Amino acid sequence: MLDDNLRSAADSFAAQYEALRRLEGWTEPSGREDPDGGQPRLWKGRLRSVSEAASMLRHEWTSGSQPLVADIGSGGGWAARFLQPAEVLACDLLDVSPGSATVTVRADMRRLPIRSATLDAVLYAASLHYAPVEIAVSEAARILRMRGLMVAVDSPIYQDRQSQAQAVARTAAYYSGVGYAELTDHYHPIGSMALRQALEECGFAIERFEIGSKRHLFGRFQRRQPTSFVVARRIR
């Protein structure tokens, strides 16, 4: 679902991104990102966040219904296992083979091949920061039906511009240190004010807004692992 220009940029991103995730230990031997195959110490926090997001969403759904959810920036698509009984559309720039999701689409979160007002929920697990926040939020608002929920977990969100700029510098140094400097262009650490503003302007009511991080070691590089949790409902 990518045009030729986007596909060639996506291929170049995917080659570097997949090599890095393998190096860091997130993937199965096949290269697929999945908690069942990667290093448990890396996946622990993500599993907790996605499991909490899924149980919150299940509370929303009436029994017998089959909601439609997009897992955006889905990686290996494993979150679909947590989102049952929903039908899950897994969208990612990577060319991922169908896993647990109902449908897998290679697509860009900035322009998703999904009709307006069709989804009950959108989930961004550690992925919202891979596009400028105003664009990602506006696209989420477009595809959600009225009262639908946007849930974003584990993206870096910063209170002020200085920490945001420091995060970019830290990440650029990390990517260049491991030999994948071009990935820096895809990293858009989120400003908390910018996110709040984008949500409000796009017709969302914010229901939960938590931001934080903890230190995490990847080999000899020390990085902060984000633990944010944001829930917003489309109300107009």
Ligand SMILES: C[S@@+](CC[C@H](N)C(=O)[O-])C[C@H]1O[C@@H](n2cnc3c(N)ncnc32)[C@H](O)[C@@H]1O
């Ligand atoms: C940190 S990973 C998280 C993957 C998965 N959600 C998980 O929790 O395992 C971020 C994902 O966002 C994807 N991504 C990056 N830029 C994207 C874009 N513009 N559109 C769609 N997906 C994108 C990456 O390919 C990657 O799979």
